[in-house]
Amino acid sequence: MLIKGLKYIPPCQSRFSRQSIDAIVNEQYTTLRPNIQGCLDDHRMQLIEPREKEGFPSLKRMLYELQSKKLPRKLRIRARRERKVVQSILKILHNRPDIIIRRTDKSKVFYIGNATVFTEKASKYMLETEAYREISNEHCILSENHHLVISLLGSLLKNGAINQEQYRQISPSKNRSELAHLHFIPKPHKPDTPLRPIVAAIHAPATQLSKFLNDLLAPVFLRVARETTFINGIDLVRILEKYVIDKQLKPTTLFVSFDVENLYTMIPRQGALIALIEFLERYLPNKRIGTFSINDIVRMARLVLDTNVFVYENKYFRQIRGGAMGSAFTQTLANIYMFEWEQDLLQIQQANKEIYGRYIDDVFMTTNVPFAQIKDILERANKKDPNIRISYCIQSKIDFLDVTVTNDNGHLTTSIFHKSATEPYILPYTSDHPRHVYNNIPYAALLRAARICSNVDDFEMERVRIDLSLLLNEYPPSFISKHFIRFFEMNNATSVLNGLNTEAYHALHQKLLHQPTRREKQMQANGEDINPIPDVLKKKKPWDPNVMYAKYNYESGPRSAFQHKFRTWWKTHFGHEASSVEHVHIKFAVKTNRTLEDAFVNKRPPRHMLLRKPTNVLPPPESTRNTT
Template identity: 50%
Template structure:
């Protein structure tokens, strides 16, 4: 039997369909792109960009450069691979006849759904958005503009390439964390050899835990690429500074960085559990525990401070020393999962030594801190901060006060005077020249997404919205499964109920949530229904009629101490690392299949179990994945320079749209001007072929029909010529026969006739 996750019927509850909401909410803009440069974009282009990075246009496969056969084959292979793994886990061969028949039914269903005609209204909307997207690409190519996603508000930011270039160079000069490789040689090949020279002997001697190490973590010389640097704007700060991000997905030591993070982060979390905030919910839990223990007094002050440029300012040698000290102190028998401290230290140095990247066609090495984007960087920075904050933690314990940190943001409670706590913070500030802090002291402070207030010894917490935050969530018109929109409403209400300690604050936040949902195109009936479902599920339906403090207190306490999804994931990760058997308690008869979601005929993929026959397994659940978001489907090249001295570089593109860096393992050859022109001509020819391919595919049915008609005309002409030739032959034979049968006179010469006459 196959179980599919079905969508709720919109008409059953009187909800508006997405296509019906377009005209109703198209004039409402939940968030606008932040524009700091002149461009040629028109209002319709800005209106399209207001959908935000999360927005997914409908029916993208209908406008894909690939053929329908390729799309179907990709989806089919993805689904079949999941099925084969599940069948193998259940001791069923994929070559079984039942499995083969089932796979055939899946392929037929995919082909039928992908080739069905779209409804006219949906097709018109998809075509319009596709034209707007292509027009946006063309307009951006005409301007000296760079587009990015902002750091906090998560909306689009349009800025000048010249401005980005100047700020990037200024950041490098201020931090002194980067050094240019003056030789001009791509270091990627050397990095691969360095990593392999260290990893292979360790694997051979079993110095690395083989249960955590996976085969794909070994770098492949043919697919490894050098990292590249790009910047994310922070428009909520004065001057719109930039945050550097090193994209090292295919770098040589990225897998080693993942391995170290997987190895050390659970250990660090266990050691620092009492002084680490997981998120805002965990912060509220510890604050209420602090209050319930009787330590919150009317004179209690709250202290928050953040560390500037933590990742790039920590010294490398100091970070390695802090790592060794941490492992010597907390590692059992000076080993972590059977690995010695020396082995871990060598791997950590390897990650830091190979931290190189390309920026504006130049190669750089980071000589301070770690790359923001490398998984191990956060763990190493946390360990370095743990070494720095340990005296401050002991000071707080001695005064029976609360201390907690979330990466580079710290929260403390104190009953000392303001002068005394400032003096203690000055000592911490001068403790390490690499750590610079900016503090705030008061009875009401903001920490993470929580506003905490000490009102004469009464604790009050509520949701804090940063000034840079935009009223933007996943738009209702986005091509996502309906359960995603339901989860959006539920998650917003859960967050409000967990963070707000008083019913008035919760009611105010509920109204704010409804306003944000309306701005993002959610129908009022949809919002009202799921709001009622939220209260009914949590046995607090009376709150829709009257704000009851007692009922809300029970609701708040119940939801606050429920495990969040992140906490469940971390617990599961610890079980995997500790036991090495993540599927011990899972049902082996369950197979979870993910397929690409798309509005239109593909909606029937998970609502027609009868179309795919019967699988040789008891329970199968099919889930959906949305297509790429607006950030991923925007132009391949969002920036083109018009009469500018700055050349096109890696930071001028969204990270997912960075051009491929040539494989450094291939020996570089200096090309002549003629060879370069020949390569450019060949590239342009291939580009024309790629652009013409969709048109050829669109004209293929008509061309095939014309060829068939031409062939039929040729065959008919051949048959006519053959009939005419046979008629000519029969006519010649008949004439010859008539001639032979006609009477003839005997031929006599003139002399014979004359002689007879005489």
């Protein structure tokens, strides 16, 4: 069962629920009815005809029928078998506190290890980074943090930086607020399996403020640093192929990669805020982003950092260095700090017409200087800032992100890099996801392969690998074949499938590699404006009364027919010809059942710990004061 991975959903979970069928149906009905009623009200539809009056009772009967109808025999047997396996694993985990189970970093597979060793590694990390301070006294820090956020938002509302709608969106809910909690995830792709700290703060008072601040600043940073920022491995391949066209690749060209150790945790808090101020002053033409002054932005940033309090191992801590992994704003702040740090390296690379690009804490460079010289440059960079420590690699063949880059005597090849310690993951075909989820998996895998692999032989090897992975995850051969053919036909490249035609593959590779993604199209549109307004500040599109969202829980068996049944029900009772809602378009918002990760990975402290309210002995945060 564990080999099925984190995202696997065992089938038909509602059939084993402690809730009665009536309770399950009432819950579904209560979720659906408000949106339906809202749609009818928007179109001022009065329920006059008998079929219209019968609409809602008929909906409830339909839901009851789908829930109570007997499962097909094979599905019923499989559902029972998988439930027993899940229950037996849960029993083992309950009886074996020495076993710890976690998701792994950068993959969707499980890690099972010794709980004592895991805890020792976590304690060592906290000790060595000196980023966390235990809180020992007992004042109401949760309420204090809540008050600090509300006070700052009130100040921003008063000075016109935010409006009433934004105030409501960013304000924390007093009833739902709770402290964050810290957990660690293992990185098996690195020696000795180090740990990465994650602060889970979904209901922490400053979480929505952190997200808002990230949405405000991230587009600005990306616009400024786009030429030296890698979005993904495909971005790297594009830049490398241009490097070849520009005749910069020589037989002696070397590739360099390095990563920054514990970037999010190790950046100095005050230094990061200074870097943020300098960045904004340098790159904001009007010293504002929309309605926000630099002072407003820095006050928000300081508050997000100052309110980072969490629970770990039944104790309370405050992060006093860096930012929290898991906080939306932390990545943008780290990017801005690194942007300042990397300027010396960037100038060297630009002077030599070499590549320099960064993906958060991973950097890729090309060089045509002697090995000793580039090593000396990197060593000097490593001593520039005591908070930034890098480990580097200099070779003619190198792995970066998900790409293997090779200089074969002046000839560039790129292919997909598979980390030896990281298991590849494809969602098993038997997982209880809606069927449309699976339709795009083969296409997306082939699309990625065609974009990254520079020659047809590497692409063919990757195609075979995808084929085998799909088969091992119980995808029917006919399904695989159908979607493989669909990929090649849609891209006019059947000769690649049938005969590995080199010229045809090169054309396919170039076409797909340079095909802009939706995100890139948006970035290009924003790039035309010198000082564009981030999406988070733009007025939301008004509610479209001609679109109705139907929320429902997907499950295999009779309930998988919900969409078809719902459309028929709607057409029969309300959306019939000449009715005021005849042209309403139905969109389905699908919710799925619990995954194996939900079932097996228990990292959340008891709720009473998250609601208990200590305070730090440190002086009150300065985030509500003016800083510039």
